[in-house]
Amino acid sequence: MVGAGSVPASRRLRTGSRRVRDRVVGMVTEDRLSQPLVPSAPRNQDISVTSPASPTRNTERTRRAILQAAGELLAERGLSPSLSEIAAAAGVSKGGLLHHFPTRDNLFLEVVVDSLERFRAEVLRFVDLSENRPGKGLRAYVRALCGGSREAMRIFASEFCGPVESIPGVAQALSDDSRRWREFFSQDGLHPDRILVVQHAVEGFAGAAYYDDAYSDDTVDHARAVFLDLIDVDSWRPDDDSAARQHLR
Numbered sequence: 001m002v003g004a005g006s007v008p009a010s011r012r013l014r015t016g017s018r019r020v021r022d023r024v025v026g027m028v029t030e031d032r033l034s035q036p037l038v039p040s041a042p043r044n045q046d047i048s049v050t051s052p053a054s055p056t057r058n059t060e061r062t063r064r065a066i067l068q069a070a071g072e073l074l075a076e077r078g079l080s081p082s083l084s085e086i087a088a089a090a091g092v093s094k095g096g097l098l099h100h101f102p103t104r105d106n107l108f109l110e111v112v113v114d115s116l117e118r119f120r121a122e123v124l125r126f127v128d129l130s131e132n133r134p135g136k137g138l139r140a141y142v143r144a145l146c147g148g149s150r151e152a153m154r155i156f157a158s159e160f161c162g163p164v165e166s167i168p169g170v171a172q173a174l175s176d177d178s179r180r181w182r183e184f185f186s187q188d189g190l191h192p193d194r195i196l197v198v199q200h201a202v203e204g205f206a207g208a209a210y211y212d213d214a215y216s217d218d219t220v221d222h223a224r225a226v227f228l229d230l231i232d233v234d235s236w237r238p239d240d241d242s243a244a245r246q247h248l249r
Helices: 020-028 055-077 083-090 094-100 104-124 136-148 150-157 162-166 170-186 192-211 217-232 242-247
Strands: none
Touching: 055 083, 055 094, 055 104, 083 094, 083 104, 104 136, 104 150, 104 170, 136 150, 136 170, 136 192, 136 217, 150 192, 162 170, 170 192, 192 217
16 A cells, blocks of 8 residues: 555545445455454353453454444445444444544544554455565455455455545554555565556556456456565566655665
């Protein structure tokens, strides 16, 4: 998500368009299809007795419910929902909401920050440490955005920008996120031109594939293979890398 002197369009957020509810809810809820499987409790185990929910767990559940409700209302109505409306949608009192998020601006900022953090976590799940060659990070980025993670694709396509950028802290959060991705890719051992082309190509493809049902699973799989080949091909030897290095600063 690297931009030349500005926050990349791929990280901007906007209201409207199809699949809005699914997109924004996906930013703040777990996509169970993309999570590692964990063993279930034995059938004879009384979870309510032997595994009581801790206060910390209940606090996180409440916080997550508020973020989910705020994300849904943000997608449907922009910045118009009141804290009372968000609290009602989350099934908590307004006082309970204010305990976690003292202002509406703070709440919407946290929705954005949460989405950025969850996207990064999804990409990092696809880093293969056994790959003994440059490009581990960029390959993880490609895998996550090209069919590997529904949540990564949903978060990436959840562009609810516009009015949200006016909220204090949002522009800085997006700028910081862009900087972290620049630093992440700069340590990948690849030529900057290769990073520039592959990163933005996969971002453009991921956005198109999410919105257009004409992109079949086979098409997504093929695109992933093409992008991975572009990362590994040995024939790319640009003579002058000054422009690309300037872009990645």
